[in-house]
Amino acid sequence: MKKILLYFFILFCSKTIAQSTTTAEAKSNNPVFKGWYADPEGIIFDKTYWIYPTFSAPYEDQVFLDAFSSPDLTHWTKHSRILDTTAVKWAKKAIWAPSIIKNKNKYFLFFGANDIQSDNEIGGIGIAVASKPEGPYKDYLGKPLVDKFYNGAQPIDQFVFRDKDGQCYLIYGGWRHCNIAKLKADFTGFVPFKDKTVFKEITPENYVEGPFMFIRNNKYYFMWSEGGWTGPDYCVAYAIADSPMGPFKRIGKILEQDSQVARGAGHHSVIKAPDSDKYYIVYHRRPLTETDGNSRETCIEEMFFDENGFIKPVKITHEGVNSNPLK
Incomplete structure (x- = not known):
């Protein structure tokens, strides 16, 4: 009898521990993958979520890019060294802030x-190409x-935006300067605007770096990072306009650090789930236990709008987002 009771006691304890572990895992989705990664661009290709981040390390060690894919925003597969300096002879260090777009079956x-x-230096913004998202x-x-x-803009923190047309x-x-330029159809250069200029400045108030743009209800949401990337004031703000050219009047901050969760939340991107009005903000932050500026990790939260189309402040969490399979 004692053996039977002991068996059921052990079985009960094991099941309780397993349930607790599963619950903890389900509620601790941030960071979304291991390692120091920053400046993440999230996107969907063929019903799969992808994140392309900066490898967060001293500049001389930033000689490659990794990518991560997921069917559900929870389980991620790492694709190592999809690009490195052996494939880009002019790039020597500080490979930053990837932005990706599919065009005519190429990535x-x-x-x-x-x-x-x-x-007078060699470098700036480059383009790499592949036949698959993972290179x-x-x-x-x-x-x-x-x-x-x-226009005073350092050539970094590039984002490729496809308009409705x-x-x-x-x-x-x-x-602290942001430019927009019209790309040629084959991405080999630029098409001048009607006034024959190529680079137009669209810098909003408090802009520092990390631009991102998306369209919702025919409005252009322009987002950027403010403050210093190693400091407590790093955050994300936004504006809304009727054109990708602006003018963009700053509305306010929607993502910043939380003294109970993490520091330095910023340099983000936005993913819209297909066939729904669900939006996710993908960003980096620094754990409270870390003091090294390069100790940054990638996280995701759901992003909500109010009845007037304004973005509600995003609360950064350890829970992140629930599993959201693409159908």
Whole structure:
């Protein structure tokens, strides 16, 4: 009898522990994958979620990019070194902030490299191309697409935006300046605007870096990061306009650190789930236990709007988002 009771006691305890573990795992989805990764761009290709982040390390060690894929925003597969400096001869370090777009069955990965500080240095924004989202990627142009400081914008933090009419734009810039330029259909260069200028400045108030744009209900939501990336003031703010050209008047912050959760929340992207009005913000943050500026990890939260279309402040969490299979 004692053996039977002991058996059921052990079985009960094991089941309780298993349930607790499963619940804990289900509620602890942030960070979404292991490792120090920042500046994440999230996107959907063929019913699969993808994240393309910066490998967060000293500049000299940032010589490659990894990617991550998931069917449900919860279980992630790592794709190592989809691009590295062996494939881009002019890139030596500081490969940053990838932005990807599919165009004519090819995948074009835009990236910044070398952290150039003047027009006299080699580097800037480049493009790599592959036939699959996971690569391998190779240099598309053999040189940077943008290698100069137009309108004061450092050529980093590139985002490729496709408008409703199919026209693609490059939106980019560090050093508190943001430019927009109209890309050629084959991404080999730019098409001048009607006034014959190529790079137009669309910098909103408090802009620092990390631009991102999406369309919702025919409105253009322009988002960016403010503050210093190693400091407590790093955050995400946004504006709304009727055109990708703006003008963009700052509305306010919607993502920032939480002293109970993590520091330095910023440099984000947004994923819209297909056939729904669900939006997710993908961003990086620094754990409370870390003091190294490069100790950044990638996280996801659901993003909500009010009845007037304004973005509600996002609460950063350890829970993240629940499993959300793509159908």
